[in-house]
Amino acid sequence: MSIKIGILGYGNLGRGVECAIKQNDDMELAAVFTRRDPASVSILTKEAAVANVADIADWKDKIDVLILCGGSATDLPVQTPEYAKMFNVVDSFDTHARIPEHFANVDASAKAAGKVGIISVGWDPGMFSLNRMYANAILPKGVDYTFWGKGVSQGHSDAIRRVEGVKNGKQYTVPVDAAVAAVRSGENPELTTRQKHTRECYVVLEEGADAAKVEETIKTMPNYFADYDTTVNFITEEELIANHSGIPHGGMVIRSGKTGWDNEHNHIIEYSLKLDSNPEFTSSVIVAYARAAYRLANEGQTGCKTVFDIAPAYLSAQSGEYLRAHLL
Amino acid sequence: MSIKIGILGYGNLGRGVECAIKQNDDMELAAVFTRRDPASVSILTKEAAVANVADIADWKDKIDVLILCGGSATDLPVQTPEYAKMFNVVDSFDTHARIPEHFANVDASAKAAGKVGIISVGWDPGMFSLNRMYANAILPKGVDYTFWGKGVSQGHSDAIRRVEGVKNGKQYTVPVDAAVAAVRSGENPELTTRQKHTRECYVVLEEGADAAKVEETIKTMPNYFADYDTTVNFITEEELIANHSGIPHGGMVIRSGKTGWDNEHNHIIEYSLKLDSNPEFTSSVIVAYARAAYRLANEGQTGCKTVFDIAPAYLSAQSGEYLRAHLL
Numbered sequence: 341m342s343i344k345i346g347i348l349g350y351g352n353l354g355r356g357v358e359c360a361i362k363q364n365d366d367m368e369l370a371a372v373f374t375r376r377d378p379a380s381v382s383i384l385t386k387e388a389a390v391a392n393v394a395d396i397a398d399w400k401d402k403i404d405v406l407i408l409c410g411g412s413a414t415d416l417p418v419q420t421p422e423y424a425k426m427f428n429v430v431d432s433f434d435t436h437a438r439i440p441e442h443f444a445n446v447d448a449s450a451k452a453a454g455k456v457g458i459i460s461v462g463w464d465p466g467m468f469s470l471n472r473m474y475a476n477a478i479l480p481k482g483v484d485y486t487f488w489g490k491g492v493s494q495g496h497s498d499a500i501r502r503v504e505g506v507k508n509g510k511q512y513t514v515p516v517d518a519a520v521a522a523v524r525s526g527e528n529p530e531l532t533t534r535q536k537h538t539r540e541c542y543v544v545l546e547e548g549a550d551a552a553k554v555e556e557t558i559k560t561m562p563n564y565f566a567d568y569d570t571t572v573n574f575i576t577e578e579e580l581i582a583n584h585s586g587i588p589h590g591g592m593v594i595r596s597g598k599t600g601w602d603n604e605h606n607h608i609i610e611y612s613l614k615l616d617s618n619p620e621f622t623s624s625v626i627v628a629y630a631r632a633a634y635r636l637a638n639e640g641q642t643g644c645k646t647v648f649d650i651a652p653a654y655l656s657a658q659s660g661e662y663l664r665a666h667l668l
Numbered sequence: 669m670s671i672k673i674g675i676l677g678y679g680n681l682g683r684g685v686e687c688a689i690k691q692n693d694d695m696e697l698a699a700v701f702t703r704r705d706p707a708s709v710s711i712l713t714k715e716a717a718v719a720n721v722a723d724i725a726d727w728k729d730k731i732d733v734l735i736l737c738g739g740s741a742t743d744l745p746v747q748t749p750e751y752a753k754m755f756n757v758v759d760s761f762d763t764h765a766r767i768p769e770h771f772a773n774v775d776a777s778a779k780a781a782g783k784v785g786i787i788s789v790g791w792d793p794g795m796f797s798l799n800r801m802y803a804n805a806i807l808p809k810g811v812d813y814t815f816w817g818k819g820v821s822q823g824h825s826d827a828i829r830r831v832e833g834v835k836n837g838k839q840y841t842v843p844v845d846a847a848v849a850a851v852r853s854g855e856n857p858e859l860t861t862r863q864k865h866t867r868e869c870y871v872v873l874e875e876g877a878d879a880a881k882v883e884e885t886i887k888t889m890p891n892y893f894a895d896y897d898t899t900v901n902f903i904t905e906e907e908l909i910a911n912h913s914g915i916p917h918g919g920m921v922i923r924s925g926k927t928g929w930d931n932e933h934n935h936i937i938e939y940s941l942k943l944d945s946n947p948e949f950t951s952s953v954i955v956a957y958a959r960a961a962y963r964l965a966n967e968g969q970t971g972c973k974t975v976f977d978i979a980p981a982y983l984s985a986q987s988g989e990y991l992r993a994h995l996l
Contacts, residue, residue: 356927358929359927359928359929360927362929363808363809363927364808384929436996439992439993439996440989440992440993443992460996465996467802467806467937469995469996470802470980471939472995473980473981473983473984473991473995474795474798474980474983476984476986476995477956477959477980477983477984477985478795478949478952478953478956478983479952480691480692480985481691524942526942599684599687599688599691599944599945599948599949599951599952600687600945600948601686601687601690601712605943605944605945605948606944607941607942607943607944607945607948607949607952608940608941608942608943609795609939609940609941610938610939610940610941610942611799611937611938611939611940612936612937612938612940613935613936613937613938614852614854614935614936614938615933615935615936616927616933616934616935617927617928617933617935620927620928620933620935621806621927621935623927624806624807624927624935625806628805628806631805646991646992646996647980647996648979648980648981648984648988648991648992648995648996649979649980649981649988650979650980651976651977651978651979652798652801652802652805652975652976652977652978652980653801653976653977655801655802655805655806656801656804656805656976657805657808660976660977661768663801663974663976664767664768664771664974664976665767665768667797667800667801667804667976668764668767668788668793668797668974668975668976
């Protein structure tokens with residue numbers, strides 16, 4: 341019997357979840373829920389329904405896990421606790437500073453309803469968090485480094501597009517090779533914001549816009565660009581579409597730590613990702629944790645969990661015997 | 669109250685465990701058990717006892733977790749099931765093919781005694797296994813690659829030293845850069861044994877030995893070297909001691925997988941280790957899992973577990989609140 345999944349929100353992440361379900365034989369997409377008119381939403385999975393989110397309560401017994409694909413700013417803080425009253429839920433809440441509060445809200449709802457809620461699933465938070473945690477537990481004496489990129493930052497791309505005179509734009513976050521090399525060498529460098537990442541912008545100007553002024557406005561923008569070495573490249577809309585339509589991302593979590601009676605030996609643990617599609621990879625992680633949510637709920641567990649609380653085997657479609665024989 | 673650890677076997681791994689315990693404030697070394705005369709064994713931890721393994725039953729209520737630091741060939745298959753009758757145990761059993769059998773034996777003993785046994789802890793098996801498993805669960809459509817090194821292979825170094833005319837020797841396993849680069853690029857190459865790793869030997873000859881014959885014997889040795897491109901470097905005993913006394917190791921686990929409705933996007937997940945001291949890193953992983961064994965036992969769990977069965981948070985000395993606030 342396959343695990344029945346619902347998707348709430350059909351943007352890049354929702355579509356990624358749909359694709360990931362297709363790759364997992366023990367799962368099926370039951371329905372996509374949308375705030376739009378369902379007739380206007382065309383999905384890829386022929387067998388699945390499209391329903392209005394207003395009718396979601398009708399699906400209470402037809403869905404094993406509801407995957408919430410909204411945004412962290414306003415959607416998930418409301419949706420995840422709300423829908424944990426009816427469904428086992430998984431979200432990718434990524435506002436790091438608000439995770440404790442979100443955890444508490446989802447935990448209360450899910451416990452009251454006898455459901456499981458898994459929050460902040462993806463790669464950061466998610467797989468990067470897991471790797472930070474494992475590496476910290478293994479090497480208590482050490483230093484953590486996280487580099488992001490090369491990849492598209494949605495927030496920084498939006499910031500560029502708000503600049504007067506900009507028609508369209510994309511921003512890549514790029515780790516500085518020298519900084520990465522220094523960390524990998526075990527030097528444990530102290531790195532400023534500027535030393536860790538550069539920002540590469542590809543900008544399409546409005547007709548008649550002042551390129552120099554746009555460049556200056558971008559490079560001096562507080563919070564987003566002022567603390568970085570930023571490059572602004574002006575290109576045509578055609579070039580932007582041809583060369584910068586993807587949503588690649590990735591990065592590295594590195595822990596550099598010491599062992600030995602006098603801390604005489606150095607060790608580098610590195611976890612790195614190189615992703616052609618940020619939302620599809622995030623979705624793939626979420627779908628594996630949806631399997632875990634289903635199993636935990638079947639065992640009678642309730643409440644909010646994060647990647648830290650879930651034994652790895654829960655993510656795999658394979659049995660314990662298979663995993664021990666083939667992957668251990 | 670700190671977790672009281674016992675160590676059985678005081679070789680490189682046992683000493684590594686002792687060093688790792690020193691780095692973890694919630695643990696203390698209670699005793700080292702040895703088959704030798706305890707008076708002849710000098711340990712680093714002043715507060716801990718050295719006892720003969722024959723007297724280990726006397727420590728039944730004074731030790732929370734016993735860490736088994738023997739070898740996988742003959743020690744652990746007997747010791748782990750045996751001592752799981754008295755203690756919560758952790759071992760680093762690394763004969764991959766015999767893991768299912770070892771698991772069954774330890775599981776039976778530990779369940780009967782109401783103890784927890786965690787087997788095959790370290791980096792391979794151990795952290796590499798975990799990363800293979802996570803990556804497989806996230807990217808069901810993909811290919812796995814494991815590279816080892818650059819590092820000292822104890823088994824291959826032993827094989828060199830058994831060759832007639834060889835006084836001493838060390839062997840390094842080295843991943844082939846071109847193979848690693850091809851894997852990282854997402855090409856999913858099919859790689860032969862020879863294409864993945866080379867073997868570098870540093871050999872000290874006996875006086876009057878025939879260097880050409882030694883080199884030929886090493887390079888054509890079945891199982892160990894015949895399937896690899898092997899380099900044999902003749903050096904003096906002084907050079908061997910000065911430059912090749914360490915026990916570094918490391919390697920990479922890479923999964924190259926596809927996502928998207930038509931598998932159109934590629935993703936590379938890589939976990940890599942660069943270790944100055946193979947036994948000390950292995951010990952550091954073991955000690956983190958000893959914490960997990962203690963906690964699982966306190967929760968009333970019993971039986972055999974592997975890294976797949978244990979939620980990450982059990983490894984950390986930090987609380988769930990701390991982990992969510994700082995590492996998620």
